[in-house]
Amino acid sequence: MAVKGLGKIDQQYDGSNLRIGIIHARWNSVIIDALVKGAIKRMQSLGVKEENIIVETVPGSYELPWGTKRFVDRQKKEGKPLDAVIPIGVLIKGSTMHFEYISESTTHALMNLQEKVNLPVIFGLLTCLTEEQAFARAGIDEAKSMHNHGEDWGACAVEMSVKFGPQCPF
Amino acid sequence: MAVKGLGKIDQQYDGSNLRIGIIHARWNSVIIDALVKGAIKRMQSLGVKEENIIVETVPGSYELPWGTKRFVDRQKKEGKPLDAVIPIGVLIKGSTMHFEYISESTTHALMNLQEKVNLPVIFGLLTCLTEEQAFARAGIDEAKSMHNHGEDWGACAVEMSVKFGPQCPF
Amino acid sequence: MAVKGLGKIDQQYDGSNLRIGIIHARWNSVIIDALVKGAIKRMQSLGVKEENIIVETVPGSYELPWGTKRFVDRQKKEGKPLDAVIPIGVLIKGSTMHFEYISESTTHALMNLQEKVNLPVIFGLLTCLTEEQAFARAGIDEAKSMHNHGEDWGACAVEMSVKFGPQCPF
Amino acid sequence: MAVKGLGKIDQQYDGSNLRIGIIHARWNSVIIDALVKGAIKRMQSLGVKEENIIVETVPGSYELPWGTKRFVDRQKKEGKPLDAVIPIGVLIKGSTMHFEYISESTTHALMNLQEKVNLPVIFGLLTCLTEEQAFARAGIDEAKSMHNHGEDWGACAVEMSVKFGPQCPF
Amino acid sequence: MAVKGLGKIDQQYDGSNLRIGIIHARWNSVIIDALVKGAIKRMQSLGVKEENIIVETVPGSYELPWGTKRFVDRQKKEGKPLDAVIPIGVLIKGSTMHFEYISESTTHALMNLQEKVNLPVIFGLLTCLTEEQAFARAGIDEAKSMHNHGEDWGACAVEMSVKFGPQCPF
Numbered sequence: 001m002a003v004k005g006l007g008k009i010d011q012q013y014d015g016s017n018l019r020i021g022i023i024h025a026r027w028n029s030v031i032i033d034a035l036v037k038g039a040i041k042r043m044q045s046l047g048v049k050e051e052n053i054i055v056e057t058v059p060g061s062y063e064l065p066w067g068t069k070r071f072v073d074r075q076k077k078e079g080k081p082l083d084a085v086i087p088i089g090v091l092i093k094g095s096t097m098h099f100e101y102i103s104e105s106t107t108h109a110l111m112n113l114q115e116k117v118n119l120p121v122i123f124g125l126l127t128c129l130t131e132e133q134a135f136a137r138a139g140i141d142e143a144k145s146m147h148n149h150g151e152d153w154g155a156c157a158v159e160m161s162v163k164f165g166p167q168c169p170f
Numbered sequence: 171m172a173v174k175g176l177g178k179i180d181q182q183y184d185g186s187n188l189r190i191g192i193i194h195a196r197w198n199s200v201i202i203d204a205l206v207k208g209a210i211k212r213m214q215s216l217g218v219k220e221e222n223i224i225v226e227t228v229p230g231s232y233e234l235p236w237g238t239k240r241f242v243d244r245q246k247k248e249g250k251p252l253d254a255v256i257p258i259g260v261l262i263k264g265s266t267m268h269f270e271y272i273s274e275s276t277t278h279a280l281m282n283l284q285e286k287v288n289l290p291v292i293f294g295l296l297t298c299l300t301e302e303q304a305f306a307r308a309g310i311d312e313a314k315s316m317h318n319h320g321e322d323w324g325a326c327a328v329e330m331s332v333k334f335g336p337q338c339p340f
Numbered sequence: 341m342a343v344k345g346l347g348k349i350d351q352q353y354d355g356s357n358l359r360i361g362i363i364h365a366r367w368n369s370v371i372i373d374a375l376v377k378g379a380i381k382r383m384q385s386l387g388v389k390e391e392n393i394i395v396e397t398v399p400g401s402y403e404l405p406w407g408t409k410r411f412v413d414r415q416k417k418e419g420k421p422l423d424a425v426i427p428i429g430v431l432i433k434g435s436t437m438h439f440e441y442i443s444e445s446t447t448h449a450l451m452n453l454q455e456k457v458n459l460p461v462i463f464g465l466l467t468c469l470t471e472e473q474a475f476a477r478a479g480i481d482e483a484k485s486m487h488n489h490g491e492d493w494g495a496c497a498v499e500m501s502v503k504f505g506p507q508c509p510f
Numbered sequence: 511m512a513v514k515g516l517g518k519i520d521q522q523y524d525g526s527n528l529r530i531g532i533i534h535a536r537w538n539s540v541i542i543d544a545l546v547k548g549a550i551k552r553m554q555s556l557g558v559k560e561e562n563i564i565v566e567t568v569p570g571s572y573e574l575p576w577g578t579k580r581f582v583d584r585q586k587k588e589g590k591p592l593d594a595v596i597p598i599g600v601l602i603k604g605s606t607m608h609f610e611y612i613s614e615s616t617t618h619a620l621m622n623l624q625e626k627v628n629l630p631v632i633f634g635l636l637t638c639l640t641e642e643q644a645f646a647r648a649g650i651d652e653a654k655s656m657h658n659h660g661e662d663w664g665a666c667a668v669e670m671s672v673k674f675g676p677q678c679p680f
Numbered sequence: 681m682a683v684k685g686l687g688k689i690d691q692q693y694d695g696s697n698l699r700i701g702i703i704h705a706r707w708n709s710v711i712i713d714a715l716v717k718g719a720i721k722r723m724q725s726l727g728v729k730e731e732n733i734i735v736e737t738v739p740g741s742y743e744l745p746w747g748t749k750r751f752v753d754r755q756k757k758e759g760k761p762l763d764a765v766i767p768i769g770v771l772i773k774g775s776t777m778h779f780e781y782i783s784e785s786t787t788h789a790l791m792n793l794q795e796k797v798n799l800p801v802i803f804g805l806l807t808c809l810t811e812e813q814a815f816a817r818a819g820i821d822e823a824k825s826m827h828n829h830g831e832d833w834g835a836c837a838v839e840m841s842v843k844f845g846p847q848c849p850f
Contacts, residue, residue, distance in 0.1 A: 070844035077850040097807040101787040107271040127267040164240035170247040277441040297437040334410035467607040504580035637777040674750035
């Protein structure tokens with residue numbers, strides 16, 4: 001599933017009034033940077049203005065759920081609420097079970113976070129068995145075997161904001 | 171278990187007063203389309219009117235829980251509340267662990283969603299190890315080896331609405 | 341563990357004042373029917389009156405948690421509250437991952453349901469790798485290699501009602 | 511990890527003012543009995559009075575979370591609140607997946623129970639792959655290869671009560 | 681993933697006004713002690729004062745979530761609230777399934793604890809398959825093959841406190 005692009009979006013979405021946050025871990029930073037850029041580029045192509053894309057960081061993926069919550073809260077308190085947020089992290093299987101427990105608890109926490117912050121939380125976590133898999137999914141393996149998944153996340157953030165974000169009149 | 175049909179329903183249900191939502195992901199869209207059609211066809215055969223079947227989409231399966239919540243809320247706000255909702259998605263095992271973490275967190279979130287939206291949420295997620303398995307469960311493999319599971323979901327939505335939906339006088 | 345009976349109960353329980361619900365899925369119905377009968381028979385042997393055993397159904401095991409919640413609520417609204425409820429379902433491993441995700445999410449949801457409905461929810465789910473295992477645990481394999489697990493669930497419902505049910509004066 | 515004792519406790523704890531509950535399943539009762547005795551013996555050696563150790567039972571491990579909750583509530587209602595509770599059960603892998611789903615859901619539920627009952631819930635569940643492993647961890651295999659884990663649980667209950675129990679002035 | 685250091689932090693953080701708690705299990709105490717020291721040393725290097733690092737203990741890792749909650753509460757009640765807390769434990773795979781159930785439930789509980797205590801809870805749990813892996817991650821294997829992961833946790837606590845801790849003006 002992860003090896004194919006998302007395909008076409010179902011309609012053209014207008015992101016020009018949206019404000020979207022990205023919060024990313026800093027482990028595996030080359031891969032992360034490519035994913036973040038992919039997400040930003042795609043959002044801009046859908047009309048999101050550069051000044052409306054806010055970027056924050058945390059040390060590792062486990063910090064994403066709490067960091068995302070507080071990041072969203074802060075933007076709101078400052079009078080500039082977000083329409084969606086994309087937590088981005090790259091987890092790669094090591095020799096202990098660290099990968100499994102972090103991946104599972106972080107995925108659950110990000111899923112459940114949506115109703116606490118009341119906006120779409122896009123799942124920007126790569127859970128790979130090798131570094132090569134992660135490079136490929138960031139579109140930066142030599143063979144360019146796959147597209148940058150950050151682009152999917154950017155498109156997803158715009159669509160979910162327009163359809164189900166806090167600006168929706170319901 | 172997944173290889174057999176649900177068997178007979180326990181009684182004839184009248185869906186003529188029901189309003190049922192379908193919200194589906196767009197990944198693996200050929201399979202998804204067949205499942206959605208199967209669900210609609212079955213609900214109509216149980217009396218649900220075409221205008222009372224509302225279809226919405228999200229990009230991928232991970233977006234289903236939040237999208238479903240907001241979709242249900244919106245229908246309610248607009249004065250046309252749903253009696254049940256069928257989130258539909260198709261997840262197929264890839265080479266990373268993406269499949270496992272998405273499948274597990276989405277299944278849990280859809281289960282728990284029921285009491286938050288206070289109506290039956292039918293489990294329309296295929297979690298397959300191969301594309302062939304998914305085609306077969308949508309009734310569109312060449313051998314026609316299985317029936318379309320969307321039909322089960324449609325019947326399930328009608329039964330659960332009649333027995334345990336928000337229109338029930340308790 | 342599953343291959344042995346529960347052994348003796350710790351004391352004789354009097355079920356004559358109890359009202360117990362059974363809600364069962366209809367997949368694998370031959371096995372389900374045997375389990376339901378086993379539970380009823382055992383409860384009657386402990387004094388529960390036939391008219392105080394209420395049976396309801398849902399299509400499949402995934403529907404058990406929400407169905408159980410609404411079933412319990414309805415009995416209460418109608419002025420005939422239950423003392424315990426036994427959701428019964430039979431899940432058998434197929435070729436996709438459906439079995440794993442349904443089993444896990446349903447088990448968690450039934451566990452957590454107890455404090456929401458404020459009465460004992462007895463775990464009547466068989467999670468088997470083969471049909472043979474399920475037949476044996478319903479006491480209907482040819483070799484009669486095991487007892488009917490429905491009997492354990494019936495005894496468990498009576499004991500838990502007497503000790504920890506809503507009629508307890510605390 | 512499970513094969514070594516807990517080592518020394520960090521200081522001498524005085525259990526003479528504590529009231530501690532044990533609630534145990536009755537499956538695999540020989541092993542359970544040894545574990546319960548081990549816990550009691552250790553608590554007494556730390557000063558807990560015999561009349562302040564309250565023992566209750568449930569049929570199986572799945573019943574522990576709900577049973578524990580109600581057991582704690584009852585003690586409180588009766589004016590004799592507990593300082594900690596030790597749910598004890600022994601789960602042994604069988605041929606179906608029963609072991610996995612019960613173990614996982616029970617462990618989670620006991621963990622989460624702590625904040626609902628507002629006192630330490632000590633994890634007294636053995637999740638073993640063979641009966642031999644369970645006998646060894648109850649200190650009753652012929653080779654006496656391990657110590658009785660119930661003793662660790664008893665010490666843990668006393669320490670957690672003194673440090674983090676409801677009697678603590680905060 | 682676990683075999684590499686966190687890399688540089690994104691900016692210099694000033695920990696001189698922070699108050700940080702460490703609560704650690706006592707199993708595998710040689711490893712634990714090294715991790716605790718590593719965390720303290722790193723926090724001090726970022727300006728955290730010795731008197732503002734508070735250390736508490738629990739018997740084992742399963743006790744960490746409840747212990748952490750109460751430890752945080754107590755510091756607050758005493759008028760000296762923490763800015764972050766680092767629960768530290770070392771779990772090593774044994775022959776039963778104890779490791780898996782403890783690791784998973786503890787990881788989830790620590791993740792979810794953050795919003796209950798409203799401050800960053802740093803994940804200081806090693807979930808290793810061998811003792812050698814744990815020694816290496818505490819920086820105390822003979823080959824000095826890895827750095828002390830406690831140092832990462834210390835840096836993480838300071839960064840998360842400054843960015844997302846309770847002192848933040850939002």
